[in-house]
Amino acid sequence: MKHADTPTRPSEATSQIPDVEVTLSVNGDAYRMRFDSRVTLLDALRDHLGLTGAKKGCDQGACGACTVLVDGKRIVSCLALAAQYDGHEITTVEGLTDNGEPHPLQKAFARHDAFQCGYCTPGQIMSAVSLEAEGCAGTDADICEFMSGNICRCGAYPNIRAAIRDVVSEGNDASV
Structure with a gap:
């Protein structure tokens, strides 16, 4: 022993x-x-x-x-x-904040209540930044397809899509 x-x-x-x-x-x-x-x-x-x-x-x-x-x-x-x-x-x-100012997607996630427990939110936001920069956020179907690697166990997908659409439609620069 x-x-x-x-x-x-x-x-x-x-x-x-x-x-x-x-x-x-x-x-x-x-x-x-x-x-x-x-x-x-x-x-x-x-x-x-x-x-x-x-x-x-x-x-x-x-x-x-x-x-x-x-x-x-x-x-x-x-x-x-x-x-x-x-x-x-x-x-x-x-690293997304700019002089303490949240990134446009971070603001949109808050505005659209695109999280519940918040555990997946950082990964969702990072994927959304990349998605927008790749030019792949044209339609809801595109957003669903290209965000499919990010799981939200709370089911906030409609709000996540709304946040991404909001940033894309406003023409905000979501790149880093």
């Missing part, structure tokens, strides 16, 4: 996983970091940088709660290794 104060040896497999040193450019700031090469981008953002906007929902890339932008393109950060994004520009929901 092992005692709590007895040191345990790490397994050989664990001890051979190399650390990596990367520079992550997040929301306009560069961070030099060292961590296990298996660390996901989501965990690097949340656990190492304290940016908790991106959520760990399913941890399988199916719900979209962890969506961030990398070089302007949306990705699910729970499936991405942080080391892959050395030198790339990463934008999280925290």
